[in-house]
Amino acid sequence: MSDETPDGDRWLENFYKECGREVTLAYTTLNQMKNWAMIIAGALLSGVAFGAREGRYPDEIMFAGVVIGYAFTVRFFVRAILCYVNLIRWNTLQAKIIGNKLAAQQTTGAISVQVREDIKVLYEEWRSPIGRWSQLLSNLKLGFALLFSLFGLFLVWGALALRSSHLVQALTFFAVGYTLVESIDFMRSSYFDTKDAADRRAAKRIPFPAPESPAAYFVMWALLVGVTLLIATRSSWFSVWTRIANCFSR
Numbered sequence: 001m002s003d004e005t006p007d008g009d010r011w012l013e014n015f016y017k018e019c020g021r022e023v024t025l026a027y028t029t030l031n032q033m034k035n036w037a038m039i040i041a042g043a044l045l046s047g048v049a050f051g052a053r054e055g056r057y058p059d060e061i062m063f064a065g066v067v068i069g070y071a072f073t074v075r076f077f078v079r080a081i082l083c084y085v086n087l088i089r090w091n092t093l094q095a096k097i098i099g100n101k102l103a104a105q106q107t108t109g110a111i112s113v114q115v116r117e118d119i120k121v122l123y124e125e126w127r128s129p130i131g132r133w134s135q136l137l138s139n140l141k142l143g144f145a146l147l148f149s150l151f152g153l154f155l156v157w158g159a160l161a162l163r164s165s166h167l168v169q170a171l172t173f174f175a176v177g178y179t180l181v182e183s184i185d186f187m188r189s190s191y192f193d194t195k196d197a198a199d200r201r202a203a204k205r206i207p208f209p210a211p212e213s214p215a216a217y218f219v220m221w222a223l224l225v226g227v228t229l230l231i232a233t234r235s236s237w238f239s240v241w242t243r244i245a246n247c248f249s250r
Contacts, residue, residue, distance in 0.1 A: 012097060016098075019091075020090075022086065023091055023094070034142055034143055034144070037073050044069035060162065060167050063162060063168055063171060064171055066158060071174075073144070073147050073148065080142065082191060096114070096115050099115075126191070127195045131194050132187070135192060166231060166232055167232050173231055
């Protein structure tokens with residue numbers, strides 16, 4: 001189907017309308033991710049500062065609550081990046097279609113090839129119109145920078161004050177490890193790739209069966225939970241082995 005036929009114009013018009021619906025959906029889900037993160041963070045941090053246990057922070061129970069809230073915030077942050085990429089993707093496609101329509105008033109089909117290429121890259125191949133650095137900075141400016149700053153303050157405070165507790169050591173390891181798991185998945189996932197990043201990744205890929213990102217993600221998750229439990233129960237296991245050694249030494 002040619003871009004210059006009436007059928008091509010109708011297809012482009014329908015696709016433009018679909019882009020508008022997707023923009024609305026992406027904007028709504030982006031706000032949901034941001035709002036849920038702020039609600040959870042506000043509830044947990046308000047409980048730490050003004051709840052029934054006010055003035056007792058840091059203790060192990062409250063520190064555990066802060067770690068849980070931080071983990072949820074990290075997850076919402078990554079999901080918000082996906083929603084933001086979708087929002088920019090559909091906005092970019094709309095802008096390209098408008099540019100094609102305006103240019104068609106003067107030159108027939110001058111930008112149609114470029115619009116086809118943009119649809120192929122952004123829609124068919126599902127690439128991001130902006131790079132990872134812009135994705136991170138844009139979503140931090142949406143409000144996540146404030147949340148991470150507040151959680152970081154309470155995490156560092158609690159981890160240093162209760163560093164002798166095995167439970168706090170385990171929770172601190174979980175917070176750091178979970179951040180690394182999400183960061184590695186963010187850097188490896190193709191959902192966040194621009195066209196250039198996807199081309200570089202394809203050029204470096206070796207022709208050998210390797211686990212996809214989801215499999216690696218769950219493997220890292222299992223290792224993280226296992227090591228966290230090991231650290232948390234270290235004192236208990238140590239006491240068990242001490243009792244066994246004492247029995248044999250008698």
